[in-house]
Each structure stands twice: as structure tokens, then as C-alpha cells.
Amino acid sequence: MNKKLVGVCGRFAVTAVALIILVPSAGRASTQSGAVHTFAVQADTYVSANAPSKSYGSQPSLKVERMPKIAYLRFAVSGIAGPVSGATLRLYALRSNSTGFDVRGVTNNSWSESSLNYTTAPPAAQQVAGSSGRLTASAWTSIDVSSLVSGNGTYSFALKSSSSSSIVLASKERGSATAAQLVITEATATSADTTPPSAPTNLTASGPTTNSISLSWSASTDDTGIAGYRVYRDGTLVTSTAQTSASVSGLSCGTSYGFAVEAYDAANNVSQRTSKSASTSSCPDTTAPSAPTSLVKAGSTSSSVLMSWAASTDNVGVAGYTVYVDGTRVGNTTTSYNFTGLACGMSYTFGVEAYDAAGNVSPRTTTSASTSPCPSGPRTYYVDSVGGSDLNAGTSDTSAWKTLAKPNTASLAPGDRLLFKRGDVWTGELRHAGGLVRRARGRPGGWLLLGRGRDHGHR
Ligand SMILES: [Ca+2]
Ligand SMILES: [Ca+2]
Numbered sequence: 001m002n003k004k005l006v007g008v009c010g011r012f013a014v015t016a017v018a019l020i021i022l023v024p025s026a027g028r029a030s031t032q033s034g035a036v037h038t039f040a041v042q043a044d045t046y047v048s049a050n051a052p053s054k055s056y057g058s059q060p061s062l063k064v065e066r067m068p069k070i071a072y073l074r075f076a077v078s079g080i081a082g083p084v085s086g087a088t089l090r091l092y093a094l095r096s097n098s099t100g101f102d103v104r105g106v107t108n109n110s111w112s113e114s115s116l117n118y119t120t121a122p123p124a125a126q127q128v129a130g131s132s133g134r135l136t137a138s139a140w141t142s143i144d145v146s147s148l149v150s151g152n153g154t155y156s157f158a159l160k161s162s163s164s165s166s167i168v169l170a171s172k173e174r175g176s177a178t179a180a181q182l183v184i185t186e187a188t189a190t191s192a193d194t195t196p197p198s199a200p201t202n203l204t205a206s207g208p209t210t211n212s213i214s215l216s217w218s219a220s221t222d223d224t225g226i227a228g229y230r231v232y233r234d235g236t237l238v239t240s241t242a243q244t245s246a247s248v249s250g251l252s253c254g255t256s257y258g259f260a261v262e263a264y265d266a267a268n269n270v271s272q273r274t275s276k277s278a279s280t281s282s283c284p285d286t287t288a289p290s291a292p293t294s295l296v297k298a299g300s301t302s303s304s305v306l307m308s309w310a311a312s313t314d315n316v317g318v319a320g321y322t323v324y325v326d327g328t329r330v331g332n333t334t335t336s337y338n339f340t341g342l343a344c345g346m347s348y349t350f351g352v353e354a355y356d357a358a359g360n361v362s363p364r365t366t367t368s369a370s371t372s373p374c375p376s377g378p379r380t381y382y383v384d385s386v387g388g389s390d391l392n393a394g395t396s397d398t399s400a401w402k403t404l405a406k407p408n409t410a411s412l413a414p415g416d417r418l419l420f421k422r423g424d425v426w427t428g429e430l431r432h433a434g435g436l437v438r439r440a441r442g443r444p445g446g447w448l449l450l451g452r453g454r455d456h457g458h459r
């Protein structure tokens, strides 16, 4: 096959200098709007019914007439980026002709100009794509074949005529300056934009939940306008939007992700990506603390019990303990609690639960313990105006009361005794529950015993 292809579109050789003058606007499609591409014919020949087995592919001319003689031309179209707005077949007439020829499409592109003859010629379409009209000798004629050319690909055309005299056109063997051409114009709107948008800025992640994060960013700019944005999560496209924000869902709790956003325009020119890392909210705590252990009585009085226990553990952290006495909640604390207001000599069931900040509660640990026995027999109280204190319990010489106010208001039972430090001085009356204390007598150990409780034994 003779493939002496002379392409003007971005790959013309020195032999095509003359064509630059003929088609000055030829250039690269991707950088011009309404770019024009000119393609030199790839193969051309004609067939004749007078010599059905003869091939004319190497002849310097193409002949067309009613007899019939039919010319075939083939073009290879490439480098068209966008839609085609127009296609023109150009042929150089060597003789004038008043009738001219019609152009039809040929779907079979596998023919060879060196072997094509009338017998083997592929059929031409019934539909006429365009007509040349009158031909002038030594001049170009142009036929609109836009209906046959849609973009890149191979195209074959058949030229037929009702003229009784031969139409004679230049074939490529006559020279590249007069060889047939197919001139294709790209649509303007979609051929112009090769400039990508600017990268989105100020990418911000906000409002994290356990499974979603909101993203927002400042709009990109573009010479022809932003068509939209694509959002990526760890490099995987997750959504496209025309807005400048997006919510990415389906995430895992307590996890860091790398997000990126890019802008694109109508021609799908894509900006650089802007990225940002962000984490979802921490996973919810649904695990309860362990039950407290080693719950024991650490001390007691006749009206209180001090309980202590070993700390519970938790996947996040123990926030506190709830304590119970005989099933009644009485308060929160750390790893000990002093239960007060109890009756003397009684057994109680003490319980404790651990809880965490999410409100998960451990099983309750319980144990029984008793208050100290109830006091029995007469009680003795001490009053010391020098070394005592009314904040003391008054039940021993080292915890003596100080003033008369305490013995005057103390709840005394029959047989109870009040001991006053010998040598001390008190001002005022010593009274108790309506009756004066009457008797006093000395006693070893430096204390003065005053009276007997039976003198005012009512309560
Ligand atoms: Ca030829
Ligand atoms: Ca653009």
C-alpha cells in the first residue's frame, strides 16, 4: 500500500510548505479555539466500467463521469479533541466542467488504491453528502461533507457525476500541492479550555461524629468556570459536588482520615488536590467497670461503719462509686465510705458499685457488717477548764470538755458521772435538766466528782 501520507496537522514535513500558504490557520487543536485541521488524502484512485478490472491508483489524475467512472478517496483523521463543527473536502480541478460531481460516503475503508477496480469497488451511499457544482480549470473546489465526518477515524468518499465528459481532478501522485484535502474545524466551545482550576483553599474539617466528618473549602477559580469538586478519602473518590462543602459518612469511630479535594472545569481539567487530616469522634464507651472487690469494714462506732474496697478497673476510667446500705443508695465517693446514722449493735448489708463517665455501672458488691455494740453501764464525762475543749467528746481526761455549757446540755442517764478537774475555776451555775447538782466529793487522780445522775434521771 502506498502510504505517502502528508499530514499538515502538527506533523507536516518540508514538502508541505506550500500548504501553509493555502491553509494558514492549521494548527494544534488543543491550544486554539475553533481549531482547523487539514488532512492530506491517504489514498485516491478511480474505477471505470469500460475497464472493470483495471486499477488507476498510480495515475496523476482522478476521473469522474457518467460512463461511469467513479473516484475514491480516503482520509485518516486524528488529533481531534472535541466535537467537529464542520468538514470540507477540497479537490483541485484540472479541467473545467459545467456539471461537477457529487460526494457520497463509503463505509468500507479497507480498499487499496493499487488494486481497486470497478469490479471490486465498494458501494457508495445513496445519500449525496454534497455537490461541487461547476468546476473551473486549475482551481480548488470545496464540498461540505460535515454530515459524513464526526471526529477521529478513517473516512472514504466516492465521487460520481452525471457529466458525459470526464471530470479531471488532481490525484496525490501529481504532487502534494494539489492533492485532495479534508479540512476539519473543531467546535469552538469545547476546544478552548486547557487551563485547570486553582486548587481549593482553606480546607476545613468540622463536626465530627462517630461515623462522619463535614468538610468545607474556599472556592477555586478557573478561566471558564468551576464545574465541581471531587472529594477523596485516603485517596479514594467518595463524592463529587458543585458545592464548596461535603459531608463524608460511613467512617469508623476514633479514626484519623486523610481527606483531599480537587476542582474540575467543564473540560475536565483538574486542579491540584488540597488535603487535610481529621478524626472521627472517639468510639462510645459501652463497657462497664469491674465490680469492686475486697469490700471490708475498716472501722465502726456504735452509730457508723467505715467500709473500704479495692478500686475497680475500666476500659476508659472509673468515674466513681455508688454506695448502698440495705439496698438504699446513700452517696458517691472514692474507695471508702463512712456510713453514719446507724443504730448501735446492728448488722447491715453494705453495697458498692463502680460507674464510668459514660454511665456504665458495674455489678454491685455487697457484704454485711455491724456497728459497734451499744454502750452499757454508767458513762463518765470529763470537764477541764484549762486543757479541755467543747469540741471534744468529753469521754476521757484527754478529751475533756472545757466550759459548763457542755455538761449543762449533755444527755445524761441515771448513774452517769461528771468529773471536774481539781483546782480549776468555772463561773456560772452547773445545771442539768432542771435540777442543780447537789453533791461533790474528792476522788483520786486529781478529779472532782459532782453528784449522781439518779438525782435527775429523766430524759
Ligand atoms: Ca492515487
Ligand atoms: Ca479551565
Ligand SMILES: [Ca+2]
Residues within 6 Å of the ligand: 285, 286, 287, 288, 289, 314, 315, 316, 317, 356, 358, 360
Ligand atoms: Ca467503660
